Amino acid sequence: MEPGLRQGKLIKWKDERGFGFIQPTDESLEVFLHISELKDSTRRPQVGDIICYYTVTENGKTRACNAFILGARIKKNSSSTSNNISKYPFPILELLLLSSLPLIGSIHFTWITANPIPLILYPLMSFLTFALYANDKSRAKRGDWRISEQMLHLCELAGGWLGGFVAQRKLRHKNIKRSYQVVFWIIVTLHIAFWVDWLFLSGTIMKIFLRSNFKN
Incomplete structure (x- = not known):
């Protein structure tokens, strides 16, 4: 696993509002996840998904960033990278x-x-x-x-x-x-x-x- 990359289970998800909470594998406090931070995923998240993510703290609140769903990530190559840039x-x-x-x-x-x-x-x-x-x-x-x-x-x-x-x-x-x-x-x-x-x-x-x- 990459340095700083964490993993947890999505235990709450409000699809209509585009956010939920991850329970880290180390049983620490739940981490907030917004749909805009879910990158390169082939589908919308669902409760029970394993989420890989980094964290950032703003105003004393920790949230997930640069996250993706384990097993549902778009495979990147040079052409897809250029497509994402121009998307x-x-x-x-x-x-x-x-x-x-x-x-x-x-x-x-x-x-x-x-x-x-x-x-x-x-x-x-x-x-x-x-x-x-x-x-x-x-x-x-x-x-x-x-x-x-x-x-x-x-x-x-x-x-x-x-x-x-x-x-x-x-x-x-x-x-x-x-x-x-x-x-x-x-x-x-x-x-x-x-x-x-x-x-x-x-x-x-x-x-x-x-x-x-x-x-x-």
């Missing part, structure tokens, strides 16, 4: 593709209605949402009280989904949990659909929706 670049192309329609739509909306709210709301809420993602990941690593997923989704719905998208790619946070991703992409689809309706259908779908919900 998480800043998503410039994806961001441009996703933001182009909302940007054009916001400019058109401002031009037609003299209302700049979309142009202000998207960057403002995206910055706020990115900051909340970063803060939530930091809290998770420290084992502190987390920011609720409902709050993150609410910020995304209010226009911050672009910031959420960047945070998922750059911080590797909330990018694995399937249930979270389903809600996130529903929010993205709603925003894209709104601008498609505004730009190409003159708001027809939105008008029909409003009439059906607010008619006497």
Whole structure:
């Protein structure tokens, strides 16, 4: 075993929140493990898994880092190493593709209605949402009280989904949990659909929706 590398059994795991606790083989105190510190694993952790890990102490709290599941580790070679390096670049192309329609739509909306709210709301809420993602990941690593997923989704719905998208790619946070991703992409689809309706259908779908919900 490598110097400093420890081993223990995963005795608690909250998959929906992405963290759990390891019982070291020497029967010492349980060690906190966050999903972001689980490297090169072929699957999500489960209670009973043997975890190999290093430890780091911050603010008097010890947590696992650079961990992997024994028997479920991706075999590394030169090609996979280079792939891992390029796996998480800043998503410039994806961001441009996703933001182009909302940007054009916001400019058109401002031009037609003299209302700049979309142009202000998207960057403002995206910055706020990115900051909340970063803060939530930091809290998770420290084992502190987390920011609720409902709050993150609410910020995304209010226009911050672009910031959420960047945070998922750059911080590797909330990018694995399937249930979270389903809600996130529903929010993205709603925003894209709104601008498609505004730009190409003159708001027809939105008008029909409003009439059906607010008619006497």
